[in-house]
Amino acid sequence: MEESTAGGRTVTLKDLASELGIHPSTVSRILHSGSDVARGAASVATAERVRELARKRGYSPDPQAAGLRTRRTHLMGVIVPRLSDLVLAIMYEGIDEAAAELGYSTFVMNSRDDPEEQRRKTDSMLARRVDGLIIGDAHLDSGLLRELAARKVPFVLMNRRVPGFPSATCDDVLGGELVAEHLWGKGHRNVAVIAGEPYASTAVDRTAGFVDRWRALGGRIPRKAVVWSRFDTAGGREAAETILAHCNPHPTALFAVNDFAAIGAMGALRSHGLGVGRDVAVVGFNDTSLAAELPIPLSSVRSPMLDIGRTAVQLLKGVLDGRKVESVKLKPVLCVRESSAFGNAV
Amino acid sequence: MEESTAGGRTVTLKDLASELGIHPSTVSRILHSGSDVARGAASVATAERVRELARKRGYSPDPQAAGLRTRRTHLMGVIVPRLSDLVLAIMYEGIDEAAAELGYSTFVMNSRDDPEEQRRKTDSMLARRVDGLIIGDAHLDSGLLRELAARKVPFVLMNRRVPGFPSATCDDVLGGELVAEHLWGKGHRNVAVIAGEPYASTAVDRTAGFVDRWRALGGRIPRKAVVWSRFDTAGGREAAETILAHCNPHPTALFAVNDFAAIGAMGALRSHGLGVGRDVAVVGFNDTSLAAELPIPLSSVRSPMLDIGRTAVQLLKGVLDGRKVESVKLKPVLCVRESSAFGNAV
DNA sequence: TCCGTCTACCCAATCGATTGGGTACGCCGT
DNA sequence: ACGGCGTACCCAATCGATTGGGTAGACGGA
Numbered sequence: 001m002e003e004s005t006a007g008g009r010t011v012t013l014k015d016l017a018s019e020l021g022i023h024p025s026t027v028s029r030i031l032h033s034g035s036d037v038a039r040g041a042a043s044v045a046t047a048e049r050v051r052e053l054a055r056k057r058g059y060s061p062d063p064q065a066a067g068l069r070t071r072r073t074h075l076m077g078v079i080v081p082r083l084s085d086l087v088l089a090i091m092y093e094g095i096d097e098a099a100a101e102l103g104y105s106t107f108v109m110n111s112r113d114d115p116e117e118q119r120r121k122t123d124s125m126l127a128r129r130v131d132g133l134i135i136g137d138a139h140l141d142s143g144l145l146r147e148l149a150a151r152k153v154p155f156v157l158m159n160r161r162v163p164g165f166p167s168a169t170c171d172d173v174l175g176g177e178l179v180a181e182h183l184w185g186k187g188h189r190n191v192a193v194i195a196g197e198p199y200a201s202t203a204v205d206r207t208a209g210f211v212d213r214w215r216a217l218g219g220r221i222p223r224k225a226v227v228w229s230r231f232d233t234a235g236g237r238e239a240a241e242t243i244l245a246h247c248n249p250h251p252t253a254l255f256a257v258n259d260f261a262a263i264g265a266m267g268a269l270r271s272h273g274l275g276v277g278r279d280v281a282v283v284g285f286n287d288t289s290l291a292a293e294l295p296i297p298l299s300s301v302r303s304p305m306l307d308i309g310r311t312a313v314q315l316l317k318g319v320l321d322g323r324k325v326e327s328v329k330l331k332p333v334l335c336v337r338e339s340s341a342f343g344n345a346v
Numbered sequence: 347m348e349e350s351t352a353g354g355r356t357v358t359l360k361d362l363a364s365e366l367g368i369h370p371s372t373v374s375r376i377l378h379s380g381s382d383v384a385r386g387a388a389s390v391a392t393a394e395r396v397r398e399l400a401r402k403r404g405y406s407p408d409p410q411a412a413g414l415r416t417r418r419t420h421l422m423g424v425i426v427p428r429l430s431d432l433v434l435a436i437m438y439e440g441i442d443e444a445a446a447e448l449g450y451s452t453f454v455m456n457s458r459d460d461p462e463e464q465r466r467k468t469d470s471m472l473a474r475r476v477d478g479l480i481i482g483d484a485h486l487d488s489g490l491l492r493e494l495a496a497r498k499v500p501f502v503l504m505n506r507r508v509p510g511f512p513s514a515t516c517d518d519v520l521g522g523e524l525v526a527e528h529l530w531g532k533g534h535r536n537v538a539v540i541a542g543e544p545y546a547s548t549a550v551d552r553t554a555g556f557v558d559r560w561r562a563l564g565g566r567i568p569r570k571a572v573v574w575s576r577f578d579t580a581g582g583r584e585a586a587e588t589i590l591a592h593c594n595p596h597p598t599a600l601f602a603v604n605d606f607a608a609i610g611a612m613g614a615l616r617s618h619g620l621g622v623g624r625d626v627a628v629v630g631f632n633d634t635s636l637a638a639e640l641p642i643p644l645s646s647v648r649s650p651m652l653d654i655g656r657t658a659v660q661l662l663k664g665v666l667d668g669r670k671v672e673s674v675k676l677k678p679v680l681c682v683r684e685s686s687a688f689g690n691a692v
Numbered sequence: 693t694c695c696g697t698c699t700a701c702c703c704a705a706t707c708g709a710t711t712g713g714g715t716a717c718g719c720c721g722t
Numbered sequence: 723a724c725g726g727c728g729t730a731c732c733c734a735a736t737c738g739a740t741t742g743g744g745t746a747g748a749c750g751g752a
Binding site: 356358360374375378407 | 737
């Protein structure tokens with residue numbers, strides 16, 4: 001007979017039970033219930049013997065079997081646009097840690113922000129019988145979330161929010177405001193925004209926060225100075241090219257809603273002979289580990305990515321426990337560096 | 347009664363069977379066995395009725411139950427140093443794709459290259475009853491692998507290799523050689539290596555490939571010009587500082603075994619007033635998406651990260667199917683960019 | 693007519709843990 | 723001496739899919 005599961009011979013409850021001459025159910029109760037053992041499950045002596053043997057034999061319960069009976073897998077499904085996006089990767093680290101602390105394991109899948117894939121991955125998670133989902137790729141206009149809610153699938157959103165659903169995000173509006181105040185304070189009056197994808201609340205909120213605050217400060221910002229783009233370096237580069245082509249005189253400061261887009265924009269500026277930080281200030285968002293390490297260190301809004309992940313897990317746990325949960329917005333902080341440290345003549 | 351599993355009411359084999367007035371086992375055989383249905387499982391007509399109903403009711407088999415019986419979870423466990431390392435994140439994307447194609451799902455966990463954590467995460471994977479492991483954080487001196495092999499846990503290595511175990515890696519020695527030839531050809535004669543962590547085969551092989559080839563070309567490379575370091579930007583920066591402090595005259599070219607270390611080194615050079623590409627050539631490794639986008643684009647050895655991930659899955663599948671598998675080394679390609687494009691006076 | 697052979701199913705055990713409902717025994721108070 | 727009550731267990735069903743071993747009925751050939 002082939003032993004197919006990894007790890008070879010595994011010890012079962014029954015093994016422990018028969019070795020001790022007691023019934024498996026008794027063993028289960030002892031090992032399962034933390035300390036309500038005192039309340040009628042078994043004698044202290046037996047409990048000790050069982051725990052001792054379990055340790056000695058390296059017993060580890062089969063989650064398949066337990067889940068089959070209890071209808072809970074202690075699995076959380078996580079869906080992100082792509083894990084090779086540093087921002088999501090770090091949030092996932094937070095998820096992984098927090099989930100482990102609660103005794104959950106996590107699946108991650110990439111949807112590449114494609115609605116088709118989102119649906120496929122969601123289904124595939126549910127087919128695996130996850131207890132709930134953490135959705136990191138929510139689109140503002142998606143019907144998928146409403147469907148999931150109708151099917152009573154427990155889920156929470158992460159990174160991006162959608163009104164009506166619980167989410168763990170950065171306070172992106174505030175983040176945009178911080179940048180507006182910073183650049184205004186440095187004397188810039190002609191600015192442009194690399195705004196990201198319009199289906200993502202991160203992009204929309206950061207842009208709105210910036211633009212609204214800018215106008216509240218008395219600034220002007222023409223429509224063509226707000227350019228929607230992809231989140232990666234290539235997207236940022238293209239957006240910067242567009243801005244340079246259409247805005248005359250060119251802006252003295254750029255706000256990119258994402259560090260990678262900001263890096264792309266820096267490249268574009270450079271190939272137009274414009275000095276980042278000198279001729280044009282640039283501010284990014286997320287403060288990924290690269291921002292500070294660039295040859296011209298990039299100013300960026302630091303968002304608490306690890307905590308966003310951790311919070312998402314806590315929210316989902318709340319939902320799974322049947323509690324009503326409220327969305328959480330975590331505070332960002334602006335880190336000013338060389339790319340926007342110098343003032344502009346007013 | 348609470349419906350706890352995500353997705354609410356689920357259809358079971360028995361539901362389908364009783365609705366059609368046949369036995370669950372018949373339904374199972376029809377749905378399970380691709381086309382050997384013809385061979386005695388059921389009539390074509392019944393098979394069609396079953397498949398039709400399964401589709402209509404949205405039947406999806408419970409992997410818990412199936413796994414309990416078959417002792418196979420169709421789960422692969424993946425362990426990496428950290429997923430927020432772009433290199434590993436991309437390999438994981440390859441894994442995810444390839445695993446999905448084979449009907450497997452994957453767990454990922456971060457070990458932070460800490461032996462303690464490696465062990466913990468491995469155990470936790472096995473407790474989840476994964477069918478096998480893809481280990482992306484193997485240390486050359488680790489006893490863990492030998493233990494796993496002794497316990498007959500099916501596993502393969504990825505990214506880093508360890509003699510005696512099957513692995514999917516880049517041909518790192520060749521990668522190092524490519525860099526040596528390139529820099530030699532550009533006329534450099536005084537070079538240094540930022541060598542990475544000595545417990546990782548990637549670091550050791552890339553360094554060895556470089557150094558051996560360099561000497562074969564007739565070059566000299568003193569011991570103090572090879573500095574072991576962490577893989578991140580901070581590590582690269584420190585290593586570059588060390589090199590600049592101890593090598594006099596300073597080298598005209600640096601080879602960092604990792605792009606992030608290379609970026610850190612570029613920062614160090616810059617703060618010493620040395621122009622990257624002009625005064626000192628820099629070459630990295632992996633060709634992560636950032637390399638080409640840096641203000642001074644970074645030369646880098648492109649390693650086929652996605653394919654390495656995909657290959658690892660295929661190897662593990664082979665092991666799970668009981669086949670003998672051979673390690674695979676995928677060919678890297680050198681991408682020359684501005685950071686090392688200019689020659690050095692011979 | 694009888695036996696063999698398919699075809700198209702059915703039956704029941706099984707995987708390992710969980711859980712609602714027993715039950716035997718001892719001890720206590722009266 | 724007897725009812726009552728805890729304590730410390732045991733029993734058996736259950737979750738959903740899988741699988742080795744039947745079996746009834748049809749059909750064919752000798």
